Every structure is written in C-alpha cells, then in structure tokens.
Amino acid sequence: MSLAQRRILLGVSGGIAAYKSCELVRRLRDLGAEVRVVMTENAAHFVSATTFQALSGQPVRSSLWDAEAEAAMGHIELARWAERIIIAPASADLIARLAHGMANDLLTTVCLASAAPLYVAPAMNQQMWAHPAVQANVDTLRQRGVHLLGPASGDQACGDIGSGRMLEPLELREAMVASFGVQELRGLKVVVSAGPTYEDIDPVRFIGNRSSGRMGFAVAEAAAQAGAEVTLVAGPVSIATPPGIARRIDVRSAAQMRDAVVTASAGADIYIAAAAVGDYRPAEVADHKLKKSDGAPLELRLTENPDILVTLAAQTVRPFLVGFAAETHDVERYAQDKLKRKGLDMIAANQVGGGLGFEAADNALTLYGPEGAIELPRASKTELARQLVAKVAERYRAVRG
Structure with a gap:
C-alpha cells in the first residue's frame, strides 16, 4: 500500500473520538501521504492544534478569521490543494451543517469550495446516530456523493453500547488507500x-x-x-x-x-x-x-x-x-x-x-x-x-x- 505524495485534508470536529485522529495522521504519513489538518472550534477542546501540527508537520488551520492566511485566500488554497477530504470524527452537528450547505466555519467552507471527494466518518452516541434527523442528513449527504465511512458498533465513551463509534484509524487509512487504488469491479x-x-x-x-x-x-x-x-x-x-x-x-x-x-x-x-x-x-x-x-x-x-x-x-x-x-x-x-x-x-x-x-x-x-x-x-x-x-x-x- 502507498499514499506517496497524495494530498489528504483531515477535518476534525468536536468529539472524544478526536484522539483517534492523531493516530490517523501518523498512519497516513507512514504511507507517504501529505496531511493537512483543519479543526473546528469544538475539536480544540479535545485535542490541541499543537499535537496535530507535530504529527502532520504542517500548520493547523481552525479559523476563517486568520488574517495572515486569508490575505491569500487560504481557504480556497486548502480547497484546491486537497485530493481527498476526510472528516474524522464527524459529529452530528457537523453532518447537519454539511447537509444544509452551511459555511459558518473554516472546515465547512473548505468542503463547499473543494471539488475533492469527501469522506465522512461519523462518531456520536448511539441514540444520536439513530435519530431520524441525523439519518435524514446522512441520506442527503449520500445522495450528493459523499462517502460515509462507518460508524462501527461497540462500547462508547458515554457508557452506551451500539452503533456510533468512529472507525479505527487503520480502517480509515484503508479507505483512503482504496479511494486512490484500482477499482476491483471496473468494466463489469x-x-x-x-x-x-x-x-x-x-x-x-x-x-x-x-x-x-x-x-x-x-x-x-x-x-x-x-x-x-x-x-x-x-x-x-x-x-x-x-x-x-x-x-x-x-x-x-x-x-x-x-x-x-x-x-x-x-x-x-x-x-x-x-x-x-x-x-x-x-x-x-x-x-x-x-x-x-x-x-x-x-x-x-x-x-x-x-x-x-x-x-x-x-x-x-x-x-x-x-x-x-x-x-x-x-x-x-x-x-x-x-x-x-x-x-x-x-x-x-x-x-x-x-x-x-x-x-x-x-x-x-x-x-x-x-x-x-x-x-x-x-x-x-x-x-x-x-x-x-x-x-x-x-x-x-x-x-x-
């Protein structure tokens, strides 16, 4: 497997599963990928930008109001740079904002401004995942061609057991590898x-x-x-x-x-x-x-x-x-x-x-x-x-x- 010189933008939204995204950055870089990280404001409550910067080797972006970056239209630069965008974890709130086409922070704005394929790895409480509103938003994203990765089922940080766990970093890395790889059923x-x-x-x-x-x-x-x-x-x-x-x-x-x-x-x-x-x-x-x-x-x-x-x-x-x-x-x-x-x-x-x-x-x-x-x-x-x-x-x- 190789992701040599592949450009992957990782979006991180607020949720306890954000700690897994640190390993995801490392695993992607192990295969040669260039990784840049965009965090939501809530994500910073779980993992620091310093951690992602150290792992990715790149500055971490979190705000549309970064005067220095936006002087050169930084969000457009990020949107054009990315070959793939993967959001892990994707909270219920972020999924809702993506489904409704909102651009009220840097991450959602980049998603709207990019032509790169978008991959979303949901992570939330099992009851939230099962809620009709969340499922309707997920269906909307699927109809638009967004790729849903997971969620998995099992023990959750809140003590519940059920569907809503973010896929493991290696599983997400495999999905990225597959997205660039040969399509097994092409022509059939x-x-x-x-x-x-x-x-x-x-x-x-x-x-x-x-x-x-x-x-x-x-x-x-x-x-x-x-x-x-x-x-x-x-x-x-x-x-x-x-x-x-x-x-x-x-x-x-x-x-x-x-x-x-x-x-x-x-x-x-x-x-x-x-x-x-x-x-x-x-x-x-x-x-x-x-x-x-x-x-x-x-x-x-x-x-x-x-x-x-x-x-x-x-x-x-x-x-x-x-x-x-x-x-x-x-x-x-x-x-x-x-x-x-x-x-x-x-x-x-x-x-x-x-x-x-x-x-x-x-x-x-x-x-x-x-x-x-x-x-x-x-x-x-x-x-x-x-x-x-x-x-x-x-x-x-x-x-x-």
Missing part, C-alpha cells in the same frame, strides 16, 4: 436486488417481511464505488438511491422482482441477491377488502413464489451468483444447503432476530464458497458491504478472470 455490470417483497391479500392487506433494504442498498453503493455499472432492483422501501447507481428499478412482488432481475441480468457479470424475497404468495388475491365474519377464522391458501436464483442458475450463460441466507438458527447448515441446491458461486449468511440483521444498523456475515468460510465480523452495513464486494470481486476474478 452488476445487478443487486434489495429490500422486501410484498404479496397482496386484498387491496388493503399484504404479506411481507421486515427487511429494511439497507444492506442491499449498501452493497449496491459499494459495487458502484468499486467501479461497476450497477442496476439496483428495489422492493418497497423508502431509501434514496445511492450515488453512482446507473439504474434503479422499483418492484413490489416476488414475481415482479424475478422479471426485473432476469431482464437486468441479461449480459450482466454478477448478480448479488441481497433482497429478502417472499417464499409464498396468496393463491388468490381478493378484488375487494375482506371483511370479518362473526369471529370466524380467515384462511389463506398460499402458493410458492418463483425462485430467482434457481432461474438464473439454470441459464446456459449466467452471471456470477451471490446469494444471501438470513436464518434464525442453524445458519451454516442452511447456508451450505442453499449454496449447493441452488448452484451458487457464493453465499453470504447471517443470523437474524434478537437485534441482528433486519432493522439493525449493523450486521455480520459469513461467506461460503468453494474456498471455504470467510468471516466478516460485525460492523456497520456500509463497511460490511465494502468488505463483501471486495471478496466477491476477488472470487469473480479468480473464477472468470
């Missing part, structure tokens, strides 16, 4: 399915599942960042299209998803089946709302839905197939069975229920294929998706060149 066409499917009972009711679609959307975004031309087939979810997606197709039922995936996969190199497709649908759909009948039970007759992966696996010319297995128990046994029975190239298995998998901000996966099992430890779905896509690309190249 990838189809990703995400979210649940809904099967109508009548015009009012349906059968569905608890998939939020966030893992699948994160996979689609990671594939796009890896250089792929991505088609995203999405079930009924309320998630903005990630940046870099070539095409999004919205569907509702399993049959609609099958038709969309089969059509999109014609000529595709890889299909990643991250959607939670319903196994069954009502055999008959009422054309009017079904009414209660004096306490009598309502019986539904279900019929099996078409299997998308089996359909694709049976084709003479087929994409590299990656399945998902979300199980509540005996995860390995069911995943291995699905891998063989459906003729897949790889399968990503995870435990669901009890706060894992569906409706959770993070996840953990075990990948199964001919090379054996690969553990991807619990992390944010964004980080996990990046690791998954890297493994898929590695295996695809090994098999198909």
